[in-house]
Amino acid sequence: MGRPAAMKIYNGFAVLLLVDILVVLGSFMAVSSTTATGVMDMSTALLIRVDPSGNGDFKKIQDAIDSVPSNNSELVFIWVKPGTYREKVAVPADKPFVTLSGTKASNTIITWGDTGEIIDSATLSVFASDFVARSLTIQNTFGTSGKAVALRVAGDRAAFYGCRILSYQDTLLDDTGRHYYSSCYIEGATDFICGNAASLFERCHLHSLSSGDGAITAQHRNSPSEETGFSFMGCKITGVGTALLGRPWGAYSRVVFSLTYMSSAVVPQGWDDWGDRSKQSTVYFGESQCYGPGANRTKRVEWSMSLSNDEVAPFLTKDMIGGQSWLRPSPTHFKRGSTIIPANANGNN
Structure with missing residues (x-):
């Protein structure tokens, strides 16, 4: 009654929504993605709102994910x-191209407190490909007495921003696939970045809660033929006590800090x-151009490496994860039904 439906969507949705949502949209290199039906439109996403007060489409994150159709072939934001x-969330393998985004990580929190088998304890598990998360806190509050994964990433082509x-223990199970982490804060004490993915961590803050015997990384590469490993570029390491840079979960563990x-x-x-000791001859643990009091290599184990510019070069580019072909830009338009609203509809860029 009164205004037509499209006007209700615009006034009641776009103005309120887009003022906040622009906070989380960055500018990234535009890429195209192909699906079974052709080239996917990377500029427009179907918008689903989650609001615990009931003013969105769903009150729970899992309900929103469950609403995405199986074998999804369009961007969903x-x-x-x-x-x-307070929920345990999973993104199934048959629901690709989903973005899960808060406005600020400090006030958008997904929390649970599970333990047990490492692959089952995660607060958020990502099995789908082409997944993006932005501006969220993902935490496992189980405590200090067992495996307690906050985030498990077992899908290919996943990216996390802010x-x-x-x-x-085992905070980030960076399990399998190719992944990108940008400007993330990752905290834990024991092997708190672990798994066998091929991942680039750029401008991330790693904070150790270890009092002296914990390791930041436990990479699980099992053979020299696996193109997996963790690369940390332009990151920062802090801690409440002392910690190792890493230890080999797999015999051919590969980790580089630059x-x-x-x-x-x-x-x-x-x-x-x-x-x-046999792993000393098979692991690939390298450092390049790091700085700060903890970067002094004079007392490093002799089987770790100080990498030359040529040696470290492959770990300083998104090519190591094939990122140039799949890291996608933020959408510039959102749709609900047949209504499409530009991200800058309220005049902001």
Whole structure:
């Protein structure tokens, strides 16, 4: 009654929504993506709103994800309004091209407190390909006495921007696939970035809660033929006590830190062989142009490497994860039904 439906959507939705949502939209290189039906439109996304007060499409994040059709073939942008969401969330493998976005990580929190098997304990599990998360806190509050994954990423082509990932043991199970983490804060004590993905961490803050015997990374590469490994570029390492840069979960574990600030939280030896001396000849643990009190390599284990410019070059580009072909821009238009609204409809750019 009164205004037509399109005007209701515009006034009641776009103006209110887009003022906040522009906060989380960055400018990234435009790419195209192909699906079974041809080239996907990277500029327009179906918008789904999650609001715990009931003023959105769903009150729970999982309900919003469940509403995405199986074998999805269009961009879906799930906007999570500020709040604390006490739920265990999974993005199934048959629901690709989903973005899960808050407005600020400090006020948009997904939290649970599970333990048990490492692959089952995650607060947020991502099995779908072409997933994006922005401006969220993802945490596991189980505590210090067991495996407690906050985020498990087991889908290919996943990217995380400005997220806070918090737990104590096995915080980020960077399981399988190619992944990109930009400006994320990752906190834990024991092997808190682990798994066998091929991942680039750029401008991330790694904070260790270890009092002296914990490791930041536990990469799980099992053979020299696997194109997996963790690269940390332009990152920052801090801690409440001291911690190792990494130890080998797999015999051919591969981890590289470059251009990274290392506080005194990094122990002088840097790396550990996890009690298996045979791994010293097979792991690939490297550092390049790092700085800060923890970056002094004079007391590093002799089987770690100081990488030359040529040696480190492959770890300083998104090519290591094939990112130039799949890292997608933020959508510039959103649609609800047949109504399409530009992201700058309220005059902001």
